[in-house]
Amino acid sequence: MKKNGVVYLVGAGPGDPGLITQKGLKRLESCDALVYDSLASDCFLDKVPDHCRKIYAGKRAGAHSMKQEEINRLLVDLAQEGLNVVRLKGGDPFVFGRGGEEISALLKAEIPFEVVPGVTSAVAALSMAGIPVTHRAxxxxxxxxxxxxxxxxxxxPPDFDSFAKLSGTLVFLMGLFNLPLIVNGLIKNGKPACTPAAVIENGTLPQQRTVRGTLADIEERAKQAEIKSPAIIVAGDVAALDFSSTINLPLKGCRIGITGTDSFTARFNQELLSLGAITDSVLTLSIQSSRLGDEMKEVYKELRTYSWLILTSANAVREFFAGLLEGGxxxxxxxxxKFAVIGKGTESELLKSGFHADYIPERYQVKDLAQGLISRLTKEERLLIPRSAGGSPELNLAFDEAGVYYDDKVLYEVVLKEKEQEHMEKSLAPLHYLTFASASGVDAFFQREKALSLPVSLKVVCIGDITAKALSSYGREADLIASVYSVSGLTEVICQDWCRKKE
Structure with missing residues (x-):
């Protein structure tokens, strides 16, 4: 008899992906099935293993694609298949998340479960707006x-009059549509019309907006500001306070689309978020390894015959050393x-394996790497270039012209990682920048979206001339090119452009 899996009810937090708990992320990274709400950030879909089955439950106000009973049954069925399931819910599973109903179904079916609490927007959105839910005196x-x-x-509801008479801070989640009814109900049940009030849109996200006023005018103020759902309503004296952060992040309000491998996306996403940007994973690539293929097995046997190892990316470093150890x-x-690398990122990855680079060109480009190496080589030296199947031919041309003896071996291939995502045109519409970290990423994007024309207002950012050249072959020129081949290089060129835009 097959053993039942486990269901983890995980709170994704209030919207900002950084506010999920470490325990919640750990559960995502090891699950076999993910049942998620539209309230959860899309970036969490990239945290699960490649084999994970992803199922959209569609729990959104007024537009449920699954009834609660269907979700309950689904969780039981998946667990009975022996799968470890994450049920990802916005905020906290027990704060209007109907987590109790799902647990009741699991208990009835004798399915083991665990609840991983999440940060609720009832506190977090107010904090980010500078409104403390409690304050001395x-x-x-x-x-x-x-x-x-x-x-x-x-x-x-029948108990609203009792709720309205409570002292302290009153918080209404998901109630924007009923704002007039709520305000009138509070005043009717004894709250003075001069009571401070606020409405917070997109709480904890970079595009968060807050409208403040009193119960007498908050409805009109929210209407004039065109506040939209999701929004939280606050009533109470603390709504007059403003303890908003005084740190002005350089990319605040900037929305950036990322294309790249999971490893690159994670590092780039982390840096951009720390600077206040809004990020979207537009297209994810995966590494299809050939490190233990027949060609590379032969290479590892003959390593003593090579004098230089040329590594053109951090992925190449990781794949090469993993194959070396796995091959015995x-x-x-x-x-x-000796080692030659392009870029600080590749150099840093090589150092993790215990080696300093013997040569790194001042400009992080294939042409500069080739020219710099040629001047250092003797005729007897033999070079090994283990890299991506889509590696730049400029390296080969330069070495061929100079009569350099080298072996160019396919170590891995960058391929499109299939995942559920909304229509590409819709996902690109709100972006200010779209980034490409490799020519392979450009090819994967345009091969998937053959008829797509990028919006004129969207600035396209490439990580160097080779990536920009690949983009140009599809009829679009790069608006910005990072001269430094790294996450920091891409970030810097975007920061500079965004700051100029705000001036």
């Missing part, structure tokens, strides 16, 4: 109600070899 308590508890005929060899096989 101002508010000694806070109370949370869902804004969905309004009947079809437009009446407030170790670092002693590289005792007589």
């Amino acid at each position: 101002v508010s000694r308590s806070f109370h949370v109600m869902t804004g969905h508890t309004v009947s079809e005929n437009g009446t407030l 060899y170790d670092l002693r096989s590289l005792g007589g070899i």
Whole structure:
């Protein structure tokens, strides 16, 4: 009899991907199936293993693609297949997340489960807006109600009068549509019309907006500001306070689309978020390794015949050393070899394996690497270039012209990683920048979207001339080119352009 899997109810937090817990991320990274809501950030879809089955439950106000009973049954069925399942829910599973109903179904089916708490927007969105839910001598308590508890005929729930009479901070989640009803209900049940109030849109996200006023005018102020869902309503004296962050991040309000491998995307995403940017994973690539293929097996056997090892990317470093060890060899096989690399990222990755680069060109380009090496080589030296199947031919041309003896071996291939995502045109529309970190990424993007024309207003950023040249072959010129082949190089060129735009 097959053993049941485990269901993890994980709170994804209030919207900002950085506010999920480490435990929640750990569960995502090892699950076999993911059942997720539209309230969860799309970037979490990239955190799960390649084999993970991803199922959209579509829990959004007024547009549920699955009934709750269907979700309950789905969780049980997946676990009974022996899968470890993550049920990813916005905020916290027990704060209006119907996590209790799902657990009841799991208990009935005798499915083991674990709850991983999440940060609720009832606190986090207010904090990011500079509104403390409690404050000494101002508010000694806070109370949370869902804004969905309004009947079809437009009446407030029976206990609303008791809720309205509570002291402290009153918070209404998902209630923007019912703002007039809520405001009138609070005033009718004793709250002074001068009570401070606020409406917070897109809480914790870089595009968060806050409108402040009183119960007397908050409805009109929100209307004038064209506040849209998702939004949170706050009523109470703390809504008059403003403890917003005084740090002005350089990429605040900037929306950037990322294309690249999981490893690159994770590093780039982390750096951009730390600078206040909004990021979207537009297209994800994966590494299809050939490190233990027949060609590379032969290469590892003959390492002693090479004098230089040329590594043109961090991926090449990782794949080469992984193949070396998996093939039964170790670092002693590289005792007589010198290393040449392109870029600080590749140099840093090589150092993790215990080697300093013997040569790195001042300009991080293939042409400069070739020219610099040619001037250092003797006629007897033999070069090994293990790299991507789509490696630049400029290296080969330069070495061929100089009569250099080299072996160019396919170590891996960069391929498109299939995943669920919305229509590409829709995902590109809100972006300010679209980034490409390799020519392979450019090819994968345009081969997938053959008829797609990039918006004129969208600035395309490439990580060097070779990537820009690949982009040009598809009829679009790069708006920005990072001269430094690294995450920092891409970030710097975007920061400079975004700052000029704001001046």
